[in-house]
Amino acid sequence: MAKISASVYTSHVPAIGAAIDLKKTGEAYWQPLFAGYEYSKEWMKENTPDVIFLVYNDHATAFSLDMIPTFAIGTAAEFIPADEGYGPRPVPKVIGHPELASHIAQSVIQDDFDLTIVNKMEVDHGLTVPLSLMFGEPDAWPCKVIPFAVNVVQYPVPSGRRCFQLGQAIRKAVACFDDDIKVQIWGTGGMSHQLQGARAGLLNREWDNAFLDRLIADPAGLSEVPHIDYVREAGSEGIELVMWLIARGAMSDIQGGPAPTVKHRFYHIPASNTAVGHLILENN
Amino acid sequence: MALDKPYLDIPGTIIFDAEQSRKGYWLNQFCMSLMKADNRARFKADERAYLDEWPMTEEQKQAVLARDLNWCMRTGGNIYFLAKIGATDGLSFQQMAGSMTGMTEEEYRDMMIKGGRSPEGNRYLGEDGDAQPQHQPQGAAGKNKGA
Numbered sequence: 001m002a003k004i005s006a007s008v009y010t011s012h013v014p015a016i017g018a019a020i021d022l023k024k025t026g027e028a029y030w031q032p033l034f035a036g037y038e039y040s041k042e043w044m045k046e047n048t049p050d051v052i053f054l055v056y057n058d059h060a061t062a063f064s065l066d067m068i069p070t071f072a073i074g075t076a077a078e079f080i081p082a083d084e085g086y087g088p089r090p091v092p093k094v095i096g097h098p099e100l101a102s103h104i105a106q107s108v109i110q111d112d113f114d115l116t117i118v119n120k121m122e123v124d125h126g127l128t129v130p131l132s133l134m135f136g137e138p139d140a141w142p143c144k145v146i147p148f149a150v151n152v153v154q155y156p157v158p159s160g161r162r163c164f165q166l167g168q169a170i171r172k173a174v175a176c177f178d179d180d181i182k183v184q185i186w187g188t189g190g191m192s193h194q195l196q197g198a199r200a201g202l203l204n205r206e207w208d209n210a211f212l213d214r215l216i217a218d219p220a221g222l223s224e225v226p227h228i229d230y231v232r233e234a235g236s237e238g239i240e241l242v243m244w245l246i247a248r249g250a251m252s253d254i255q256g257g258p259a260p261t262v263k264h265r266f267y268h269i270p271a272s273n274t275a276v277g278h279l280i281l282e283n284n
Numbered sequence: 285m286a287l288d289k290p291y292l293d294i295p296g297t298i299i300f301d302a303e304q305s306r307k308g309y310w311l312n313q314f315c316m317s318l319m320k321a322d323n324r325a326r327f328k329a330d331e332r333a334y335l336d337e338w339p340m341t342e343e344q345k346q347a348v349l350a351r352d353l354n355w356c357m358r359t360g361g362n363i364y365f366l367a368k369i370g371a372t373d374g375l376s377f378q379q380m381a382g383s384m385t386g387m388t389e390e391e392y393r394d395m396m397i398k399g400g401r402s403p404e405g406n407r408y409l410g411e412d413g414d415a416q417p418q419h420q421p422q423g424a425a426g427k428n429k430g431a
Contacts, residue, residue, distance in 0.1 A: 014377060029397075060364040064316040065309055083319055085371025153364055155291075155301040192400075196363045197354060198296030198422065199415035200381040201392060203400025228290045232407045236297050237363075270396040272378045 002100070002177035005049060007247040007260070008040075008186045009215070009279040010133055012056060014125040015272035017089055020132050033276060036266035037133050043263060043280060044134045050181035051097045051144045053104070053170065054127055055246045056188045057152045059084070061124035068154050069116035071166065074123075074147035075101040082122035091128050091137075097144040100177055104146070107173035113166050123147055130188045133278075152189065152240050156227065160242045164223035167249020174250075187247030189240025191267075192233070193274035202235040203275045209267060211241060212277055216262055219248045237274075251283055258284040293408055296415035300362045308360020311344045315365035324372045354384050386421025 016033065019025055025034045061082045063069065079094040105115050127147055135142060151157055158166075167185070174183050191208040194200055211234075214222040223245050230239045253259050260281040268276045291299040298304065305312075314335065317323045327334040335345045347355035348369065356366050363380075370380040382392030395401060405413025414422055421429065 018376075060312070060316065060362065060368070061319070064365075065305060065312050083321070085319055085324075085368045087321075153300065153362060154305050155299050194297065194401075195377065195381045196357060197298060197384055197415075198386075198417075198420050199294070199401065199406055200296075200384050201395055201401040202403055202406065202415070203396075204403050205399065207403075231291055231297070231299065232294055233403060236294075236299065269399055272376070273381050273396060275400070 002174050002179055002181045002183055004171055004174055004185055004250055004252070004283060005182045006047065006184050006263075006280060006282045007251055008130075008134065008184060009244050009247060009277065009281075010130050010186070010188055011190055011271065011274060011276040011278070012126045012129040012188045013271045013274045013276065014084075014129065016276075017125050017129040017132060018086075020137065021090055033268050033271055036268055036276075036278060039264050040134055040278065040280060041136055048142050049184040051100055051146060051183045053146045053148060053174075053183060053185045054130065054188070055148045055150060055186060055243045056126035056130070057240060057243065058149045059124055059126055060153060062118075062121045062149070063151075068151050069118075069149070070151045070158055071113065072116040072118045072121075072149040073101055073105050074118050074121055074149070075105060076119050076121065079121055079123045079127075079145075079147055081128050082124045084124050089125065089128055091132060092140045094123055094127065094131075094141060094145045094147065097146055100174075100179075100181075100183075101146045103177050104170060104173040107176065108166070108169045111169040111172070113169055118149075121147065121149075126188060130186060148246075150243050150246070152243065157239055157242060159227065160223040160225055160245050163242045163245040164219065164249040167246040168254055170246070171250040171252070171255070185247045185250045187244035189243050190234070190238055191241060191275040191277040192235050192238045194235030195237050195273055199235070201273060203269055204233050204235070204238075205267075205269060205275065207233040208275050208277055212265065212267065212279060215244060215248055215279065216281070219245065219254065223249075251281060260284060295406055295409050295411070295413070295417060296420075298357050304360050304362070306360070308344075308362065310338050310340045311348070311356065311359060311361050312365040314338045314340060314348075315361070315368040318368040318372050327372060351383075353380060385423065386425030387423030391423040
């Protein structure tokens with residue numbers, strides 16, 4: 001049977017992708033950030049899964065205002081990195097896992113989560129920057145990836161509670177997939193940042209770290225935090241953090257299993273406009 | 285009964301909800317068109333003519349021509365869409381975000397390196413933080429105000 005082995009949480013700031021692509025990772029500005037992911041790259045080498053279920057948001061790339069799905073699962077065989085206006089990132093194409101993705105869609109929809117099924121989609125920095133941070137610059141990504149896009153662009157975005165419950169349904173779906181494969185679930189985006197208006201540049205170290213503490217030790221309580229608290233405390237784009245609750249909801253302690261092991265925790269300010277947070281939790 | 289909008293009392297922040305989305309539909313769809321290299325070239329060659337191909341309001345067109353992102357947002361623009369204009373101009377996201385504060389690029393960059401803008405005084409309208417309406421524009425633009 002398939003099994004979720006670990007969850008990974010990370011910001012997906014586009015400037016991090018640009019720093020990697022333009023070979024600036026050794027610069028004084030970027031060095032402390034990339035140092036925080038050195039352990040993660042080593043851990044990934046030893047713990048490469050068969051599939052990553054990667055929760056991210058599309059930034060007006062695959063989804064314009066033509067269609068705004070709240071939850072969209074990528075069921076295609078492959079996904080091409082998009083041109084977001086600067087030309088496409090020079091990263092490998094993303095290979096999907098249509099069988100597992102369709103299986104999850106069927107199970108989760110029957111559990112009352114009305115996903116949008118996407119058979120053709122380009123993927124933007126929200127998906128490719130986390131892969132670059134965790135795998136570096138390989139010629140091909142070392143495992144398959146199921147993109148799972150969440151609307152956090154047009155309000156209202158799904159609630160933390162809904163995301164947390166969805167994670168639990170995804171765990172159940174993965175657990176009844178017949179192939180004996182290892183799956184990781186990643187939650188990406190955040191942490192505090194605001195990209196607009198006179199309040200642009202807002203960061204909140206204290207709130208972010210309390211979020212990390214609660215994500216580890218009190219995810220059910222954290223999932224009850226209303227949208228307005230994210231916006232007021234972590235900035236209008238800090239709302240992306242609800243996506244981390246999908247990954248956290250898929251961990252086995254939520255269903256009565258033992259608490260996960262915190263393999264790595266990292267926090268850094270700033271990457272461009274954004275506070276960067278990162279966690280690796282292993283199931284026990 | 286009207287929908288609950290608890291986010292209207294945050295200074296310097298426009299939440300992109302269904303109302304803003306309706307207002308900004310064509311402005312944002314124009315921005316999406318800039319994801320194609322051919323369209324970026326046509327826009328750069330004659331901005332006004334390119335904008336006139338879209339059923340945007342005259343105010344939205346003026347806001348784009350002025351590259352005033354706060355003005356674009358007031359007319360329904362969303363930052364992830366508007367970022368395509370910045371990308372067409374070769375700007376980074378940091379340059380775009382900073383341009384909405386009145387600070388110079390250097391001032392904004394320094395603020396971020398020093399830990400970013402504090403939420404203190406910037407959670408509710410009526411407080412006294414640097415993002416409040418009474419303190420705009422910030423940085424060099426604020427110092428030069430009225431000069």
